[in-house]
Every structure is written in C-alpha cells, then in structure tokens.
Amino acid sequence: MSLLAHASREALDAQGALAQHIAGFTPRPAQLHLVSAIADAFDQRDVLLAEAGTGTGKTFAYLVPVLLSGMKTIISTGTRALQDQLYHRDLPRVRAALGVGVETALLKGRANYLCRYRLQQARGEPRFASPEQVAQFQRIVAWSGRTRFGDMAEMEALPDDSPLLPMVTSTVDNCLGTECPFWSECFVVQARQRAQAANLVVVNHHLLLADLALKQEGFGEILPGAEAFIIDEAHQLPELASNFFGEGFGMRPWQELARDCVAESRLVGGAQAVLQAPVQQLDETLRQLRADMEGLPPRGTQWRALARPQVREGFDAVVSALQHLQGALDPLRDASPGLDACAARAREAAGRLARWLGDEAPVADFDALPEEHTPDNDVRWYEITPRGFRCQRTPLDVSGPLREHRENSRAAWVFTSATLAVDGDFEHIATRLGLRDPMTLLQPSPFDWNHQALCYLPGPLPDPASRGYGTALVAAIRPVLEASGGRAFVLFAAHRALREAAEALRDGPWPLFVQGEAPRATLLQRFRESGNGVLLGSASFREGVDVVGDALSVVVIDKLPFAAPDDPVYEARLDAIRREGGNPFRDEQLPQAVIALKQGVGRLIRSETDRGVLVLCDPRLQTRGYGRVFLDSLPPFALTHALEDVQAFFALAPAGADPAAELPVEAPSR
Template sequence: MKIGSLFQPNGHLAKLLPRFQPRPAQTEMATAIATAIAERKQLVVEAQTGTGKTFAYLAPLLLSGAKGIISTGTKALQEQLYHRDLPLLRDALAPEKVVALLKGRANYLCIHRLGQAVAHRCELSAHLQQQLVEVRRWAQRTDNGDIGEINILQEDAEVLPQITSTVDNCLGRDCPDYDQCYLVKARKNALEADVIVVNHHLFFADMALKDTGFGELIPAVDSVIFDEAHQLPDIASQYFGEAVSSRQLQELAQELKVLYLTEVKDLRQLDKAADKLLSSLRDWRLVFAADPQRGNWRDYRKRPEVVAAAELVAEHLKFLVDVLKNALGRHTDLDNGYERASNFLHKWQQLQDTERTGFSFWFETTPRHITLHQTPLDVADKFGGYLKASGSSWIFTSATLAVGTDFSHFVQQLGIDAWETLCLESPFDYAQQALLCVPRYLPQPHEAQMADALLQVITEVLAVNQTGGTFVLFTSHRMLQRVAAQLELLTERELFVQGRTSKRELLEQFVAAGNGVLLGTASFWEGVDVQGDALRCVIIDKLPFAAPDEPLLQARVEDARMRGLDPFAQVQLPQAVISLKQGAGRLIRDRDDRGVLIVCDQRLVTKPYGGTFLASLPAMPRSRDLQQALAFLDHLEPQ
C-alpha cells in the first residue's frame, strides 16, 4: 500500500475512520517519514497545529517492517498515544503489530520495597500507614503494577517513594522478587513488541547509561521517532550531566537505619554513621536561603560556610562508605547500600570541583532539600555520535522547531548533521479564525505599572468574552500570583490558578466551566489542547526570554561569548521564539475555532528582533488597537 493513497478522500483511513479529514500537509509528512524509515535517514519536521502529525508518523511506522520507538514529551502524551491514537490506527492498518508502553521504574510497584514498607509500617506516620493500606489492596488486583492506576492517591503521595524503586536502591537480579518484578515484565514486553512508546526522560536516562535493561531496546530498533522534539536539547543536557540531592542521601541513610534495626542489629556503627550523615545534611540545608531558589553553584561555593558544610557532608558520607565496606557480604541490601554510598561520594566530590570548563554548575533548593547539578553546555558530540553509530532512521517532529524556516538552532544543539527538513504550515485559516493584538501604550515589561496594566487588559477581555474561556500565560510565578490575587477581587468569573490542583484536574475544570479564566506558567504554554468556545482568548504577559540569572542560560551565554558568537542571537532569541510559538499555539486547535491572541509586550513591535518573533507566528491579522480585539471577541457566535 502506497502511503500517499492511504490519506486520500477515498483512501483506507477515510473508509475506516468516520471523522478522518484528508490534509495535504499530513500526506506530505507521512510520505517523507516513510522514505526516511525505508532509507534509514534523519528527518526533522516542523508540523504546525492542525497538520495531524500523530497519524502522519504512526501510519508509515505501522506499515513498514521496522521495529520502532516513539518517544513523547510527557507521560500524559505517552499514555494518550498508547491508549487512544495508536490502537485506533493499528487496528485499521496493522492489527498483527504488537505495541508496548514502557515507563520509568518509578511508575511501577516494587514488590520487594512494598514488603519492606509493610514489615516496618509501625515506624510510619498514621497518614502513611493509611496510604499503604490502599496500596496493598490495589497490589492484590493489579496486572501490570502501574501505580498510575491507584486513583485514590495523589500523584505526589508520600507513600510512593516507599513502594517504588530507583536506580540506586534496585537490587536487580539479586532481588528475591525479581521473577515477579513488574518493571522486568514491562521491559520484556517492550523487547518483544514491534512499536514501543516511551517518553524523552526515559529515553535519555537509558542513553546516558543511568538505567539498566532499557538499553537492550535502542540497539534493537530500526526507527526512532521523537514527538515534541523541541524539548530534546534541554532534556539531553540534564541526562548527560550529573546531580546529587540531599533527598537521595537522606533516603539512603534512613533505609540503612531501618536495616540496622531489623537485619543487622549488631552493626551499631551503621546506625551511628547514618545519624551523622543525616545531621550534616540538616546543617547543609541551613547554609542556603529558606525560600526555594536556583543559583550558580560555581559562585555560591566560594562562601566559607558553604565549603565547610559541604566538607562535613563528604566526611560523614566517607565514614558511611567505610562502615559499609567492612560489612560487605553480610546482607544484599548492605552491599547495595555500599555501592550507592560510594557512587554518591564520587559524584559529591566531582561536584565540588567547579573549575572544570564545558559545564554549568548550578543548584536548586526546595524547603527541605538541595540538589547540585553539573550540566554539559554541549551535547551535540555525544548525541550526534550516537545517531551516526546507530544506523537507524531518526525522525524529529514538533509544532515548534524552526525560527522562521531556519532549523539550524535545533539541529546544531543535537549534533544532527546528515539531515533533511520539512516545514509544514497549519491548514487552519488564521486570516479568518484569529487576530493578533499588541496593545498600544502599555508600560515596558520591567516597569512597576505593568501588573496593573495587564490586569486592565484582562478585565476588559473578560467583560466581552462572557461565553468563552481565557488563558493568561505568564513567564514568572511571581507575576502570576500577584495578578491572581488582584483578579479575584475584580471578577466573579471562576479562576483556575496553576498550583492549586493538578494540571490535569485544572484543565478538566476549566473546560467544564466553559467560560473560565486559567492562569498558568511554563507547563501550560505547551501540550495543552482546548478546542471550541472553552478557549477564545490567549493573553501572554511578555516575550518568554529565559530569566538572565538562570544558571544554564548564563553558562551557555558565556560559552557563546567565548567562541566569538552573539549570545543573544545564538542562544536567547531562538529559545524565546520557540517558546512564544508554543504559547500562541494554544489558541486555534480546530478548523472551527475562533479567537484572539494578545501579547502585552511592546518589544514585539518596537525592537528589531520583534520581526523574528512575528515571522514565526501564524499569519493572522495584526492590530495595535485593543478595542479592535475586543470587538472581534464580542462578535464571536457561540458554537
């Protein structure tokens, strides 16, 4: 079957799928992907909203004889693909194909750790014990051990780290429950499947050799397809780097204390070493500000009190390693603890050597914990080398990969050099469906009056957009919280504010409301699909340049400067353009959608680089007159 004929008005898909609509761009994309798979090429495709890119890559993969991996941006998209889109198309085109869903190990119940938690439940809080009861009930009926099935628990329930494993604490083949392990079963199913659905974090965790088992899959596939590929450079940087968190060290110490109390009661030194480490970790947290923050570790480490606290952690971690070394062979969990502690000590010492070049050294804190990071500034050599050596076809697709029609920023970051590109415009009629407004007379984004001006724009929009929904997208949590607090006093409309519940629940409530107001930051700029009247207006507070004090950005800017490049043009601008395209893409999601995009940043029209942003946005009519935008909204008929 020729791939092009599949997407025709009288083609196979139109006959089997009642709601199928032929789209020329979709056919072009599918044909290019089929060629790339057959010829084992590298293909980069920007397929704008409405192209139908999911079917465009699924169909050629299913019809080929290739074994393939599809990697998505988030677990939510991964599950949508596996449970909805892939079964629909597989049943229509290739019912004999076997598909599998593979998640990271933290998504699967660990039978061994569940047994440990139950055995030591008297040491848990009453709240944790109740959660453990719910987990045990579910464990008796689950087939796949996917903890996402436990609907009664929140996504961040306290009990989850107690009943799942990490790379650090997994016993592997030494585990007494290895034969019943849900993760092992999931990986076995993936090895036997024709199409495996993963997410980017899992893919790179394996590529960076930070996990075991999944590495058997990548060499065995003929094709790798990345959806939401614009996320890859940053995710790759995370996984090709190193990190140690006080949470990891604390969990290790606490697990060893439990081991002392239950299995090796004569090993008093183990309890003493664990207590010393826990004490030094508490002191370690106190040398950082109480409020959560991110910062430059290379600079922060120059403070005497920080050096002293870090050295104390290293000293007590070394003591723990020595105690565990002397007890090797006594218990499997002790041996595993020795390997983990030794690995942590090596990383900790490595992260104190901040004079090495080619890396960004940074830290991030929560109210209780600190994580130190070493992130490579350039992953092109490592990732690009992997592509060349694999001999597979690699397809990268997203609605936002190019700056204008230039893909160089994306491909250079990943070291993709033998590539072909395709840039497909949206089939939507933006000239009729949408309007872009950059209101006149607004303050500059950094000026104190900006919050009040933004509130004025929002309230005027809500006054006319009575029957439709509104997104307000922010570049900072601080501005979001400030506007949300004041807006609650100015409108009776229901507000859905990021952070007050889970993202999924917030979106469901917003859509159900019909005319709600959602206020969100980065996670709502992409991967959100709201169609119809539920979303008629998207307001963006300012151009999404990354914060200048963001450590990784600082390091990349400095690196570009040292290489004689323009940091703004090479690093900051392309990243911001792609982010704005993502945010703007929330507005029109269907042929019948209508709406207004309002960007409250004068720089879009007053700065020379504004033209680069505008050239990357859909070709919709533009206005500087807010009243014209309000009139557009006011005349929209309910669908």
C-alpha cells in the same frame, strides 16, 4: 514515490483505511506531505527534521508508516502523559484501522513501576506524615495484589509528587537486580521483556535519554535493535539531554539512602546498632547544610554557594558522613543484598559529591562520552527547594553525544514538533541536536488562522521591566476578558507577576483558577468544566495542554518568554557562545524565546471549529527590531491594535460566519 510512501498516503486519503474505520477522521493535505517525508526518511535510513503546525495530525502521520514498514521502531514522546495517550488511545485506533498485527509495548523508567521489595520494606516504615498518607499507602497495598503491569499511573488518585512514590518504586541505585527475592515477579523486568519482543516500543524522552547517557534504566538492550526512531515534541530534547549527560545528586535521595539503611538493618542481627550513629550523622549533616544554604539565591553556580564558608563546611561534613556510613556498611555487605546495595550507594554518593566539589577527578560517567564532551565543558550549579537541595553538573553542549549515538545506531531518525523553526529556519534546533544537513519539512498549520483567530497587540504599555507594568497589563486585558466572557489562559513569565495579577482579577465575574492553588490536572479539569473560567499559569501551561472548543477562546501572554539570564546553566551557555565569537542573543536567546512563544500560541486553536484571540502584551514586539522575528514565526494571524476589533470578533459569532470579516485589521508581513 516509494512503496511505503504510496501505501501510507493511501491509508490517510479520503477513501483510505483511517477514513473508513476512525470516526471523525478528515484527510489533510498537510498530513499527506508529512507522511511522505517520514516514509522517505525510513526508506533511506535518513534523518528528518519536520515542523508540523497545530492541526497537521502528525501522530497519525508517523504511526501509519511505522506500522506499515515492519521496521523495529522506538517512538519517544515528551511526557509520560503523552506516552500513555499515544499508546492507549491513538496507537490502537490506527493499528485496528490498518488491520496489522504489529506487536507493541509501552516502556517507562523504573521509577514508574511498583517495586514489590520496596513495598514490603515500606510496610515496616514507622512514620507516615499524615493519616491521608496512611490511607494512600493502604490503597497501594490493595492495588499491588491485583495489578497486571505495576504501572503507578494506574493509581490515578496518587499525585505525581507524592512522597510515597520513592518508598514503593526503585531506582538504578537501590534496585537489587537478580539478588532481589521478587526478581521473578519484577514489573520492570516484565516490561523490558515485552519491549524486547515488540516491533514498536513507545517510550518517553526521559527514558530514552537516560539510556543513551548510560544511566541504564533497563532499556539499553533494546536500542541496538531499533531500525527507526520517532522523536515527537523534539524541541524538548536538547534541554532534557543536558541533564542526562550530566551528573547530579540531592538531599532527598540521600535521606532515602539513610531510611533504606535502617529498613535493611532490621533484617540482620546487630546491624541496627552499627548503623544507627552514621545514619543519624548523615541525616543531621544534610539538615544542617540545608539550613546553612538558606538566604542563597534559589539557583546559582557552585562557586556562589561555596563562597559562603558555612556552606563549604556543610558540604565537607556531608562528605565525612557519607564516608562514615560507607565504612559502617562495608563489613555488612555479605549479610544481605539490601545492605550490599546501600554500601554501593553510599560510595557512589560520596564520589558524586567529591566530583561536584572538584575534590576528585570525574571518571565513570564520562568515560563513554566523546572527546569533544569533557567535564571542562560542564557547569556546576545548585538549586534550593523548600525541603531540600539539588546539585548538578550539566554539559553546555550535548550535540556531540547526541550525534554520536544517532550515527552509531544506523537507523532512520525523525524529529518532529509543532515548534522547531525560527522564522522558517531550522538552524538553531539542528545545531543543538547535532544534525548535519538533515532532510527538513516545514508544514504550516492547516487551520484558517486568518479567519479563526485574531492577534491583539494592546498599547501603549510600559516597558515590561518597569514597576507599573503589572498594573497596566491587568488594565489592558480586563476588557478582553469581559468581551470573551472569560474562557482564557493568561500566561506569565514569572510567578510573582502571576500572583499579583491573581489578586487584581479576583473581583472579576469569572471563576479564577490560579497555578499553585491546586494540582495542574485539577486546575485544567475545573477550567474545562467551568465554561467561562480564567486560568492564570506560568511556562508549564505553554505546552502539553489541549483544550478544544469554546472553553478556551483567549490566550494572553504577558511577556516575551526570554529565559532568565541568571539561570546558571543558561548564563554559562551564553558565555560559551560569546567566547567562541558568536552572538548570544541572536544565536541562543532569541530562537529559544521564539520557540517558547510558539508553544504558548499553539494552545489557542486546536480544531477546525475553534476560534479565539491571542493577546501579546509585550510592547517590545512593536518597539524592537527583533519583534518582527517573533511575529513572522507565528501563524498567519490578522493583527490589530484596537480593542474594538476584539470586541467585534466576539460579537460576530454565528456558526459558519467569518469571524474576522470586515474587521479593519492589519495583515502580517511574511
């Protein structure tokens, strides 16, 4: 055992530093196995792929060797919320317990930091959509005078999708760089400087991938110096990477370009008169194109959109409008840094649209990618939103660029998550991450699933594609909710099924919380406070949600979470597998669905004292051969087909009792 592994295990054992300094810390054998594997990967500068089941304590398991090793390390988490939790809660506790003085930094993408220049520009914005927006803007102005770090997360009352955010934050495109009059006060520059000086930097996958893909979010300078990378929630990385190694554009950023042109022109004599017509032309052509796209499927391939003549003509009109705007801006470039930046953005926008349409050979963004990743391997698609559209070019396979960046770093890499393996096998995720023969560790959840939980397979239910499935599902789960007294997540594969179930369950005796009727964070808070609520959600509630205790005692999953086959990127990926002689279902659809199901199941048991029932409604688990792959990939539940066992489970609730004892349930095969 290496010195790092030995020291890390000592810190996590019953007499170790964490047990002595962190209230409620409990040594776990699974955690010790994981920390040894991570320490070995650090020592050998190797690659580790580690599934750590719920309850392993993987955050402490990687923080301890990171802090003790002295290696410059980048930790990347799945979301900004997890990033904040790790940096502000977990990291300080472990660092204090170990008594080490490692310099740490939190770094996010530039769109998360207040931009003083754009805030100043927004003060001249003549229109806000509502009095509420005016009040929110005034709160941002007041906060800007007292914030130390400029992190927009400090504005807790500001929704993540607030239209004010793009007005007061910057992007790579609209940042003025050293030409900005507020450069010396820039929060992004300050955050980057802190990260460069730190030995441990906490980022999120979006920021990490943006810089790996050379999108330059202001983080690229730190990557070459890192000696170790920890990728938490690593199951998310391949899908996210496909967006960052591609290229996209949308209606809203181009409307922001038009608005910025107007704001910048106010500061330059005569500029408003020059830019008024081309700005108006761009705005009108964008709105007309969005109107022409009405009636198209919400998501589809480029060829499907361009097959409609008025849509093709609409895109051509936007190309002309962007070129017209660029032509008007070019003579004004020397008049101000802001107009110079707008001219560059207009040129880049026209180029991206031309490349998406296929009218121009792609160049810049793909120059840095390896030969095996060429634009020919990309799929071009669109997505319509209620107030706009987005177009994207997405690579079908990101394993090549991910592997190249990892190998060039010559660092240790640890990829970990509670859901990486499919029936005990890592091949699927390893292939997508571009890993060749990595070290692996499969550490099951240490919870006593066979006693703390029960898996109920109701039946008989009709085929999930049949018309009566929704009605039958509600009839099957209603008695479960009655037995549990609510306290349930009901997770749906489709929003339509969610809405239909919401109508059918509104007469129940439990508070009903329905996704879409309030922000996600608000729904979760109300659910926790209710004590007996029923929350109806979609895929976004399958992960990143932590409800410990009695408030959540049932998780219902309506269908096996196979990805929608009409998704243009997914469809193209399946076609590519088929062309290469593979089996799309076996190689892609099944493993992806298994990992997604494991994420949903992981919401149920979050501590040693939690107990609950998992309800898997999809009859294909019992009627199709692949059903066994799903069941064998789950924790070792006791299985039952009898509602009476569920009712008995909730009736047998004395503290310390074995809730599954004496239940005539079926033991899962392994």
